[in-house]
Each structure stands twice: as structure tokens, then as C-alpha cells.
Amino acid sequence: MLSYIIRRILSLIPVLIGVSIIVFLFIHMIPGDPVLAILGERATVENVERARHELGLDRPLWEQYFLYVNKIFHGDLGRSIRSNTPVSQEMATKFPATVELSLFAMLIALIIGIPAGIISAAKRNSIFDTTVMIGALIGVSMPIFWLGLMLAFLFSIFLKWLPFSGRLDPTIILPVKTNLLLLDSLIAGNWVAFKNSLAHLILPSLALSTIPMAIIARMTRSCLLEELGQDYIRTARAKGLKENKVLLRHALKNAFLPVVTTIGLQAGTLLSGAILTETIFSWPGIGRWIYMAIQSRDYPIVQGAALLITLIYVFVNLLVDISYAFLDPRIRYQ
Amino acid sequence: MEEALSEIKGTEARYSFFRQAVQRLWDTRSARIGLFIVAFFVILAIVVPLVFPYDPKVDSNLSMKLKPPSWEHPFGTDHLGRDVLVRVVHGAPISLRVGLAAVAFGLLVGTFLGMIAGFFRGALDSLIMRLMDIMLAFPATLLAIAIVAMRGPGLNNTMFAIGIVSVPGYARIARAAVLALQEREYVSAARAIGAKPMRVLFRHILPNGISPLVVQATLNLATAVLEAAALGFLGLGAQPPQPEWGAMLSDSYKFLTIGAWWPVLFPGLAIMLTVLGFNLLGDGLRDALDPRMIVKSRYF
Numbered sequence: 269m270l271s272y273i274i275r276r277i278l279s280l281i282p283v284l285i286g287v288s289i290i291v292f293l294f295i296h297m298i299p300g301d302p303v304l305a306i307l308g309e310r311a312t313v314e315n316v317e318r319a320r321h322e323l324g325l326d327r328p329l330w331e332q333y334f335l336y337v338n339k340i341f342h343g344d345l346g347r348s349i350r351s352n353t354p355v356s357q358e359m360a361t362k363f364p365a366t367v368e369l370s371l372f373a374m375l376i377a378l379i380i381g382i383p384a385g386i387i388s389a390a391k392r393n394s395i396f397d398t399t400v401m402i403g404a405l406i407g408v409s410m411p412i413f414w415l416g417l418m419l420a421f422l423f424s425i426f427l428k429w430l431p432f433s434g435r436l437d438p439t440i441i442l443p444v445k446t447n448l449l450l451l452d453s454l455i456a457g458n459w460v461a462f463k464n465s466l467a468h469l470i471l472p473s474l475a476l477s478t479i480p481m482a483i484i485a486r487m488t489r490s491c492l493l494e495e496l497g498q499d500y501i502r503t504a505r506a507k508g509l510k511e512n513k514v515l516l517r518h519a520l521k522n523a524f525l526p527v528v529t530t531i532g533l534q535a536g537t538l539l540s541g542a543i544l545t546e547t548i549f550s551w552p553g554i555g556r557w558i559y560m561a562i563q564s565r566d567y568p569i570v571q572g573a574a575l576l577i578t579l580i581y582v583f584v585n586l587l588v589d590i591s592y593a594f595l596d597p598r599i600r601y602q
Numbered sequence: 603m604e605e606a607l608s609e610i611k612g613t614e615a616r617y618s619f620f621r622q623a624v625q626r627l628w629d630t631r632s633a634r635i636g637l638f639i640v641a642f643f644v645i646l647a648i649v650v651p652l653v654f655p656y657d658p659k660v661d662s663n664l665s666m667k668l669k670p671p672s673w674e675h676p677f678g679t680d681h682l683g684r685d686v687l688v689r690v691v692h693g694a695p696i697s698l699r700v701g702l703a704a705v706a707f708g709l710l711v712g713t714f715l716g717m718i719a720g721f722f723r724g725a726l727d728s729l730i731m732r733l734m735d736i737m738l739a740f741p742a743t744l745l746a747i748a749i750v751a752m753r754g755p756g757l758n759n760t761m762f763a764i765g766i767v768s769v770p771g772y773a774r775i776a777r778a779a780v781l782a783l784q785e786r787e788y789v790s791a792a793r794a795i796g797a798k799p800m801r802v803l804f805r806h807i808l809p810n811g812i813s814p815l816v817v818q819a820t821l822n823l824a825t826a827v828l829e830a831a832a833l834g835f836l837g838l839g840a841q842p843p844q845p846e847w848g849a850m851l852s853d854s855y856k857f858l859t860i861g862a863w864w865p866v867l868f869p870g871l872a873i874m875l876t877v878l879g880f881n882l883l884g885d886g887l888r889d890a891l892d893p894r895m896i897v898k899s900r901y902f
Contacts, residue, residue, distance in 0.1 A: 286736030297752040409824065409878040411831050414851060414870030421858045421866070432859075537741060544832055548855070558744075559836060562751040574740075574748045582739050 272593050276586060283582065291575045292336045295323070295567055306349055306565055319349075323568075345572030350564055355572035359554065364447035365435060366553035369546070370538035372469050373476035378531065381481040385488025385527075390515055392493065400485060407482030413544035416475035420548070423471060433550035436465050472549040476542050480534035487530045491523035498522075525595055532588030536581045626890040633886020639879030647695040656692045658684075658843040668862045678864035680854055682843075686865050689845035690872050696846045697876060700761050700839075701826040707765030709819050712772025713808075719773065720780030721803050731777065734770035742767045746829055750838040757846075760839040764829045768822050775818055779811030786810075813891040821884035824877045831873045847873050 298305045303320045311319075317326075323346075324332050339346070345355040384404075388397040424432040435449055436442065442461045445452050450469070453461035495501065496519050504514045546555035554573060561569035627633050663683035671678040677686035719730040737745070749763035750756075783789060784807060792806045833839035834848025842849060847869040854865035 282732055283736050283739050286732065287739050290736065290740075294748060294752050297749070299754060405881060406874070406878065409828075409881050410874045411828055411835075411848070411851075411870060411877075413832065413835055414866070414873065417851070417855050417858060417866050418863075418870070421863050425858055425861065543743070543747060544835065547836070558747070562747070562836070562838070567752070570748060570751055574744060577744055578740050581741050 269594065273590055276589055276593075280582065280586065284579075287578050287582070288337055288340065288575070289333065291571055291578070292333050294571050294574065295325075296329075298567070302567070306567055340575070345575065346568035348561075348569050349566045355569055358557070358569070359573065359576060361447065362552060362554045362557045365551060366542070366546070366555065367539065368448045368450065369469065369473055369476065369542065369551060369553060370535070373473040373538055373542075374480060374531070374535055376473055376477040377481040377484055377534070380477075381484030382488050382527070384481075385485040386492060386515070386520065388485065388489040389492035389496065390511075397489075401489070404482035404485045407478045410478065411544075412475050412478055413548055415478055416472065416545055416548045419471050419475055430471050431464075431468050432471070435468050435552060436461065440464055472542075472545050472551050475548075476538065476545045480531075480538065483534060484527065484530055488523070488527050491526050492519055495519040495523045525592065528595065529588055529592055532584060532591065536584035536588070539580055539584060623890045627886050630886045630889060632882045633890065636879050636882025636884075636886055639875055640883055643694050643698060643876050643879065646691060647698045650691050651695055654688075654691075656688060656845070658689075658692075658845055661685075661688075661843070668857060668860075668865075670862075671864055677868045678862075680850070680865040681857055681862075686850075686868050689850060690847070690868050693845045693847045693850065693869065693872065694876075696757070696840060696844065697827050697830060697873070700757060700764070700830040701823045701880075703761040704764035704768065704826040704830070705819050705822050707761065708768030708822065709772055709815065711765070712769040713776040713815060715769065716773035716776025716778075717780050717803055717808065720777035721784065721799065721807070727777075730773065734773045737767070737770045740767075742825075743829060743832065746833065747836065747838065750833055755838045755841060757840050757844075760830055760833050763833070764826050767829075768826070771818060771822070772815060775814050776811065779814060780807055783807045783811050817884055817888045817891060820880055820887055824880035824884065827873065827876050827880065 295302050301316075303316050303323065303325060304311065307315060307319055320326050324335055327335070343356055345359070347354055348358060351358070384400045388400045391397055420432050423430045431437070440458075440461050442449065442452055442458060443456055445455060449465035450462060453459070453465055492515075496515075498519075501514060501519055504518050505511075509518075542551075542553070543555035543559055545551065546553045547559045550556065554577065558570060558573050561567075561573070627637075661682075661684050663679075666675075666679050666683035667681055669675060669679040669683075675685050675687065677690060680686055680689070715730050715734070719727040745767050746760075746763040749766060750759045753759040753762070780803070789802060789806055792802050797806070830839055830846075831848030831851070834846045834850075835852045837849075837852060840846030840849045842853060850869040851866055854862070854869075858866060
């Protein structure tokens with residue numbers, strides 16, 4: 269197992285080098301002079317030269333790359349052009365909001381997606397199965413930002429049941445420790461803050477959960493159906509086991525491996541920033557931060573955030589691979 | 603005798619791979635629905651601009667702003683008094699054009715790279731496939747957003763970015779197809795009669811390995827339309843006043859707070875229906891082109 273993990277980590281090295289080169293080259297993809305694009309056409313010559321020097325753009329390309337990598341190893345992702353604060357510092361304040369949203373969305377996706385997939389497979393071709401599969405197909409075909417807007421219109425504007433934007437009402441004061449507001453409010457024993465932050469969390473996480481929910485439901489159903497056609501299932505049925513036991517004890521256990529992978533990959537996607545959902549619901553996470561940076565042409569933020577998000581994505585995928593090998597010994601001996 | 607011959611011919615025709623695939627596609631109700639939806643939007647995209655030309659630059663009537671759906675304006679009007687139905691209909695060619703261009707780019711570049719890698723193997727294969735691995739390490743939407751953010755907003759950069767992020771998918775499929783097919787007898791025969799490598803690759807291997815690429819391209823059209831809408835919504839795709847569906851949502855969603863739901867609902871429905879059509883068709887094609895996967899009426 270250990271050798272598999274080491275092999276898998278080593279295989280990441282060229283990928284990570286490549287990722288760093290592509291992210292580094294982002295700033296060189298700006299048409300024309302990147303400094304002028306950042307500062308605007310009216311910038312003075314001194315300002316342009318200073319910015320060029322600060323960004324290291326006055327050095328040869330290879331030197332710029334090695335400087336960039338050196339900085340990354342020292343935790344320096346550059347500074348925001350607008351606020352002049354370090355990108356890594358800003359990122360640390362935004363990340364917990366994205367983690368909270370992603371985890372909650374994943375929870376909703378699992379609670380609905382897995383049972384829906386199991387029941388669909390057990391009652392194949394029933395009305396329930398058809399409804400779930402049509403729902404799942406619509407789920408993956410829907411722009412989630414549009415679904416988010418429609419949910420917001422229905423539940424916040426029309427019915428006024430849930431808040432539309434932000435993480436917590438500004439009137440509520442909560443000491444921030446982890447910046448995961450549900451956890452912080454529990455630590456502080458502040459139930460008003462807990463209920464309020466939960467209410468803020470529901471709509472964005474519901475919108476965000478749609479695609480993973482649909483994919484998990486489809487995957488659970490198809491894997492379970494495949495297992496239900498196997499000989500050992502017939503044996504289990506032949507020896508008189510109840511259908512529920514056949515389904516949950518025998519088939520589900522074996523069908524779960526690809527489902528776990530799907531869940532992991534979806535978690536990676538969610539954690540890597542829900543740019544659209546966060547933008548609609550003014551959720552102060554990484555996704556909205558990138559959106560704001562794009563709007564204000566704060567390229568170091570776009571560059572730094574893209575690098576870190578990709579690292580998270582790669583790391584989560586690595587964990588999925590390792591967990592897969594842990595669950596299925598055949599993988600690690602290949 | 604003739605009767606017997608025509609019977610044999612009929613049997614042959616029934617068993618030709620293409621005819622069988624088309625028949626299977628038509629037999630699957632979900633694929634049929636997908637085909638109808640896609641055909642509807644394609645016809646809309648071709649016919650409407652010819653019959654009803656539209657100039658978004660001069661379309662504005664502030665006295666009619668944010669009127670709810672009525673007989674006169676079935677989808678209502680937006681914040682500039684523009685008919686939402688007219689704009690949704692004229693958005694179809696834009697979304698389909700972006701989708702098709704992005705998919706064509708990804709398909710051509712990805713297939714070419716994958717085939718070269720699989721055919722020549724060695725260092726070239728390693729180089730191309732490692733590059734594809736690196737691109738796959740990025741979350742696709744993030745990479746597309748980053749590319750357009752750097753290159754500047756606009757439809758051309760949107761097509762380019764969406765096309766680029768789809769390249770690795772095609773490259774992997776094409777490479778796998780080449781690896782599987784190049785050991786076949788007809789490929790050896792082509793080589794034996796002196797066909798040059800490129801001829802073997804593009805005249806003998808490509809036509810036989812094209813099925814999975816067609817499926818991927820159809821499913822990818824769905825993703826491309828969604829991504830184009832997302833980029834448009836973020837202000838990175840089509841620029842106002844172009845009637846692109848994502849940009850229309852971005853223009854109108856601020857007015858939800860005053861109860862104007864119609865300029866948001868209809869462009870979103872158009873995106874969803876188009877994507878649904880491509881998804882249904884892509885799933886149907888996958889089943890039809892792969893005889894092992896025949897599952898009739900998957901969703902209905």
C-alpha cells in the first residue's frame with residue numbers, strides 16, 4: 269500500500285511542475301502589455317516601470333519562472349494589486365466560507381442522491397425510477413447559477429422564507445474562530461447565530477448540490493444494477509435472503525466503490541470554488557473572490573487562486589485514488 | 603430467384619453497422635426526444651435570423667420596460683423594454699455557434715494529438731499525454747474562466763477557452779482507439795501494400811475509431827453550451843447588447859428583487875432545454891454506437 273502511495277505521489281511531480289508553468293504563463297497570455305492592462309492606459313511611466321519591476325516582468329522569462337516557484341515555496345503568492353495585501357493571507361480568510369458551503373452541499377447531495385439511486389435500482393423501470401432519472405438528467409443539464417436565481421426568487425423574494433445573500437445577518441455578532449460559522453456559533457453556544465447562518469447556507473448549498481446529487485444518483489443506480497445482475501446475487505436470492513438484505517448487504521457493498529470515487533471527484537470540484545453560486549448569493553468565499561478579482565483585473569489574485577484551487581483539486585483526486593486502492597486491493601497491485 | 607436475392611440484400615442492409623446504429627438511436631425514446639430538441643434549436647438558429655433580422659443595438663423601448671408576459675410579449679420584456687422572446691430566439695445561433703466552434707476546435711486538436719501519440723508512441727506519446735494530464739489537473743471551468751479572464755472578454759476567446767479545456771478528453775479517447783485498432787489485420791494490410799503512416803492513420807484507423815469521438819463531441823456540446831452561458835453570465839463571454847443567454851441572465855437578475863422573474867426564467871429554460879437535448883442525444887448515440895450497451899428506454 270505504502271509503495272502505491274509513494275508511486276502515486278511521485279507521479280504527481282511532473283503534473284505539479286506543469287501546472288505551475290501554466291499558471292505562471294497566465295500573466296503572459298494578456299494581450300499587449302500586461303502592466304498596462306492591469307494599471308490602465310492612463311498610468312504614468314514611473315508607475316508602469318515600478319509595477320513591471322514588482323511583478324518581475326523586466327527579467328528573462330526563465331528567471332521569472334524560477335523566481336515565481338521560489339516564492340511559492342515560501343508561501344508567497346504575490347500581492348493583490350488593488351488592496352496590496354498578500355494573496356495567501358486573503359485566501360486564508362475566504363477559504364473557510366467555501367469549505368462550509370461545499371461540505372453542506374455535498375451532505376445534501378449524499379442524503380438525497382444515494383437513497384434515490386438505491387431505490388431507483390431496486391424498483392427499476394418504476395415511476396419512481398423514471399422520475400429520479402429524468403430529474404437527474406435535468407439536474408446535470410441545468411445551469412446551476414440559473415437554478416440558484418430561481419430558488420432565490422421563490423424562497424427569498426417571493427415567499428421570504430430564507431435570506432438571499434451573505435453568510436450571517438450584520439446585526440448578529442459572532443466571535444470568529446474557525447470562520448466556519450456553523451461551528452463558530454456552536455462553540456459560542458449562540459443558537460440565534462447558528463440558525464441564522466444555517467438559513468443563509470440552505471439556498472446556495474441546495475443550488476450547488478444539484479449536479480453532484482444527480483451524478484451520484486445516476487452512478488449509484490447504474491453500479492447497483494450491474495451488481496444485481498451478478499451470480500452471487502442470484503445465489504443470495506436462491507438461499508432465501510430477503511430482498512432488502514440482498515440489496516443492502518450484498519449488492520450495495522460491492523457497488524459502492526465507483527460511487528465513492530464519484531463522491532470524491534465531486535467533492536474536489538465543489539471545494540475548488542463555486543464561482544457562479546458564490547457570485548449569485550454574495551457568498552464571501554474563494555469563488556466570489558476570483559470573480560471580483562477578474563472584474564477589477566487583479567491578476568495576481570486570479571493567478572494565485574487558480575494555483576491553490578488546482579492544488580486542492582489535485583490533492584483531493586490523489587486522496588480519492590488512495591482511498592480506492594485502500595478499498596480495492598487489486599488496484600494497488602496493478 | 604430475384605425475390606430471394608432482394609431478401610438477402612435486405613438482410614445485409616439490416617445488418618450494416620451504420621443502419622443498425624441509426625435504427626437503435628431511433629428506437630430509443632430518450633434519444634429521439636433529444637434529436638427533436640436539438641433539431642428544433644438548430645432550425646431556430648438557422649431560420650430565424652434569415653426571416654426576422656434583429657439588431658440588438660437599436661432594440662430598446664424604455665416605455666415598455668419590465669412588462670410581464672402578455673399576448674403581445676409572451677415572455678415579457680426586459681429592463682430596456684426589449685422583447686424577451688425575440689432575444690431568446692436570437693440567442694440560439696450564438697449559443698450553438700459557440701458550442702459548435704468550441705467542440706470543433708477541441709475535437710480536431712484533441713483527436714490529432716491523441717492519434718499522433720498513440721500511433722508513434724515513444725517520447726512524443728509521453729510528451730503529449732503528460733501535457734494532457736497537466737491540463738486535466740485543472741478544474742475545467744476554472745481553466746476556461748482563467749483563460750478568458752487573461753485574454754479578455756468576448757465570444758472568440760470564449761470559444762477558444764472552452765475548446766482548449768476539452769482537448770485532453772478527445773486526445774485520450776483518440777489515443778485509446780489508435781492503440782486498439784493498429785493491431786488489426788486491415789491496418790497491417792494497408793501497411794503491407796506500402797501506405798504511408800499518415801494515410802494509415804487518417805484513412806484506415808480514424809474512420810473505424812470515430813464512434814467514441816462522436817459520442818464525446820455530442821456530450822461535449824452540452825457542456826460547451828453550459829460553459830458559454832456561465833462565461834456570459836460572469837461578463838466574460840458575449841458582450842451586451844448581444845442576446846446571448848448567459849449574458850441575458852446576467853443583465854436581468856438584479857431585477858428579481860422587484861419581482862421581474864420573466865427575463866431570468868426564459869433564457870435559463872432555453873439553456874436547459876438545449877443542454878438536455880444534447881445530453882439525451884449523446885447518451886442515445888453512446889448506446890446506439892456501442893452494441894454492448896443496448897438498453898432500451900433508459901429514462902422513459
